[in-house]
Amino acid sequence: MSAEIPASREVPQENRFKIWRQTRPFWAGLLTIFGGVPIAYLPYGDMRLGNVTLAMQTTAGAGALIIGVLLITLGLTMWFQPVVRVFAGVATIVLALVSIPVSNFGGLVIGFLLSLVGGGMSAAWAPAPPVEETTDAEHDEQHEAGAETEVTTAAGVPEQRVPEHHATETTIDANGGRNSAG
Structure with missing residues (x-):
């Protein structure tokens, strides 16, 4: 080395x-x-x-x-x-x-x-897409910025919430019409 x-x-x-x-x-x-x-x-x-x-x-x-x-x-x-x-x-x-x-x-x-x-x-045959390498510090910053928060519903079931900038129409439709971001 x-x-x-x-x-x-x-x-x-x-x-x-x-x-x-x-x-x-x-x-x-x-x-x-x-x-x-x-x-x-x-x-x-x-x-x-x-x-x-x-x-x-x-x-x-x-x-x-x-x-x-x-x-x-x-x-x-x-x-x-x-x-x-x-x-x-x-x-x-x-x-x-x-x-x-x-x-x-x-x-x-x-x-x-x-x-x-x-x-x-x-x-x-096609080559595999390149894998991006990130350092541990960059990974931690990205993880903290986009971290999901856990909210407990009235039934006591934990629900994952996604930050608002990640919500899309697909997310809204996949959650049965609910907006999981807001």
């Missing part, structure tokens, strides 16, 4: 990844990367069963490799450049759709589905 950085601003080591992950479309990028791998690999991969080699190589192997590498790149872009998340999401969806005819039904449908969901998540 240094004298220049207040203790409340220091982030514990175990929370750094969590904070990093929450400030960007992490899961969208991960699904996009996982979707790009089978799309790029399957046209070039083979499986050996004893002396028999099963290969799914096609003439469009170069196109599948390009689509797979672009999907992996878009997944990394979602992580490291979250500002372009909408563009990356739309481009991911388009590439996932193009992979159906080009890359063995989109990497045997697995890569297609993972990329499609990842692109949709990226396009829909």
